[in-house]
Amino acid sequence: MALVAGVDSSTQSCKVVLRDAGTGRLVRSGRASHPDGTEVHPSAWWDALQVALEDAGGLADVSAISVGGQQHGMVCLDESGEVVRPALLWNDTRSAKAAADLVLELGAQAWADAVGSVPVASFTITKLRWLAEHEPDSVARTAAVCLPHDWLSWKLSGSTDLADLATDRSDASGTGYFDGHTNTYRTDLLVRALGKEVRLPRVAGPAERIGQHGSLLLGPGAGDNAAGALGVQTGDDVLVSLGTSGVACARSSVQAADPSGLVAGFSDATGAFLPLVCTLNAARVLDATARLLGVSLADLSALALSAEAGAAGLSLVPYLEGERTPNLPDATGALHGLTLSNATQANVARAAVEGMLCGLAAGLDALVAQGVSVSAVRLIGGAAQSEAVRRIAPTVFGVPVTVPEPGEYVADGAARQAAWVLAGSDEAPAWELGEAAHFEGAATPGLRARYAVAAGKHLSVPR
Numbered sequence: 001m002a003l004v005a006g007v008d009s010s011t012q013s014c015k016v017v018l019r020d021a022g023t024g025r026l027v028r029s030g031r032a033s034h035p036d037g038t039e040v041h042p043s044a045w046w047d048a049l050q051v052a053l054e055d056a057g058g059l060a061d062v063s064a065i066s067v068g069g070q071q072h073g074m075v076c077l078d079e080s081g082e083v084v085r086p087a088l089l090w091n092d093t094r095s096a097k098a099a100a101d102l103v104l105e106l107g108a109q110a111w112a113d114a115v116g117s118v119p120v121a122s123f124t125i126t127k128l129r130w131l132a133e134h135e136p137d138s139v140a141r142t143a144a145v146c147l148p149h150d151w152l153s154w155k156l157s158g159s160t161d162l163a164d165l166a167t168d169r170s171d172a173s174g175t176g177y178f179d180g181h182t183n184t185y186r187t188d189l190l191v192r193a194l195g196k197e198v199r200l201p202r203v204a205g206p207a208e209r210i211g212q213h214g215s216l217l218l219g220p221g222a223g224d225n226a227a228g229a230l231g232v233q234t235g236d237d238v239l240v241s242l243g244t245s246g247v248a249c250a251r252s253s254v255q256a257a258d259p260s261g262l263v264a265g266f267s268d269a270t271g272a273f274l275p276l277v278c279t280l281n282a283a284r285v286l287d288a289t290a291r292l293l294g295v296s297l298a299d300l301s302a303l304a305l306s307a308e309a310g311a312a313g314l315s316l317v318p319y320l321e322g323e324r325t326p327n328l329p330d331a332t333g334a335l336h337g338l339t340l341s342n343a344t345q346a347n348v349a350r351a352a353v354e355g356m357l358c359g360l361a362a363g364l365d366a367l368v369a370q371g372v373s374v375s376a377v378r379l380i381g382g383a384a385q386s387e388a389v390r391r392i393a394p395t396v397f398g399v400p401v402t403v404p405e406p407g408e409y410v411a412d413g414a415a416r417q418a419a420w421v422l423a424g425s426d427e428a429p430a431w432e433l434g435e436a437a438h439f440e441g442a443a444t445p446g447l448r449a450r451y452a453v454a455a456g457k458h459l460s461v462p463r
């Protein structure tokens with residue numbers, strides 16, 4: 001029995017799964033936390049990976065490993081491979097003005113045509129423009145730019161040579177300087193943002209071996225959402241992930257080019273595309289609401305389910321970290337529709353779940369506008385563990401929702417990729433998935449319209 005390992009180095013934590021390469025059976029797993037904040041030194045990810053690997057019993061008996069990681073984070077390396085400054089993460093909105101400037105310079109349609117997406121503050125390219133404008137010394141020291149998963153793969157390879165940096169299409173497509181049609185970098189766009197050329201990771205094929213450390217083969221890895229789609233074996237279903245970010249995406253044979261900027265035209269981890277909508281506010285909206293109410297997440301779920309659908313007219317606008325879709329980096333959250341009679345813990349809990357899901361429902365609408373058919377949703381990510389989220393989701397999305405057996409689907413997708421690399425086959429191995437739970441429910445009348453009015457009245461406060 002050969003073992004493969006998959007890593008999910010996500011915003012809040014690092015998770016590792018070790019699976020049987022042939023059957024996909026889970027053999028061991030481990031995890032470790034990441035520090036809070038939107039600016040994190042990559043060494044914290046490496047330290048967390050070591051702890052998670054140790055927790056999972058180590059790699060001594062593992063044949064291949066792949067890393068999935070949070071997308072977009074800007075990792076700058078100097079000529080000797082040292083990190084120049086802490087990485088700016090996908091949810092760091094300081095580059096919002098840089099994003100707006102870049103869009104103004106070329107026009108939204110030109111960006112969508114060139115790289116599949118209109119840049120927002122999350123994208124690496126806007127962080128590079130921010131760096132050029134605010135930290136010229138850091139720019140002068142930067143010899144290479146890569147992404148969180150690229151950096152971790154490179155560290156795992158044991159190399160310190162920048163020439164050995166490698167990435168995959170899915171993560172490259174989130175930079176804002178990668179053309180998914182030709183699978184080549186648009187270095188002209190990178191130079192436009194940063195003001196100089198730098199070394200970029202080689203873009204490996206979906207099942208290409210990018211290195212070897214002793215007998216351990218290294219797969220190309222992927223952005224976390226592409227890895228999640230590979231792990232849950234979505235086929236043509238729409239995937240909604242409720243982690244730190246809220247994501248709605250679907251596999252496609254064509255790259256999206258949405259000039260409205262709502263849908264990002266990313267690539268997937270199999271050689272196809274992954275049109276994707278991402279919000280900044282998902283699981284942590286529930287964390288914050290539970291904190292506000294002084295209850296546990298389990299109690300929050302029970303409270304939400306004890307309230308009537310629609311929370312008796314309360315709407316929670318969940319822009320607690322600003323928002324990315326819609327592009328409102330300075331927006332703040334709000335509770336609308338409070339009255340003496342509806343001011344209960346149960347209604348606030350319900351409004352938090354419904355508000356978070358309404359943000360994702362708008363994302364599903366944007367996918368539909370790009371030609372994606374949404375007849376059912378598969379739900380993953382930390383907040384999919386909430387019974388309230390599972391049961392309320394169909395009443396907000398208006399379609400049935402399937403929740404796969406609880407698991408770490410991003411890490412699983414990375415492990416499946418590692419098994420693919422090991423097998424050298426044309427396609428990723430098909431692994432048995434566990435029992436899924438199915439949820440249905442009629443759409444709550446008027447809920448989304450009322451949310452849309454409330455969301456339109458958000459307050460923007462520059463931070």
Ligand SMILES: Nc1ncnc2c1ncn2[C@@H]1O[C@H](COP(=O)(O)OP(=O)(O)O)[C@@H](O)[C@H]1O
Pocket residue numbers: 010011012013242243244245283284286287297298381382383384385386387
């Ligand atoms: N039962 C639950 N109910 C609601 N939220 C949950 C539950 N279990 C975990 N979460 C939340 O899920 C989030 C972590 O999810 P995860 O998908 O691992 O995030 P990320 O990949 O962004 O690091 C945390 O904010 C955590 O509080």
Ligand SMILES: O=C(CO)[C@@H](O)[C@H](O)COP(=O)(O)O
Pocket residue numbers: 010011012069070071072090122174223224225243244245246247278
């Ligand atoms: O920015 C995006 C997608 O474009 C996010 O989905 C990040 O990739 C972070 O993912 P999580 O840590 O929330 O899973």
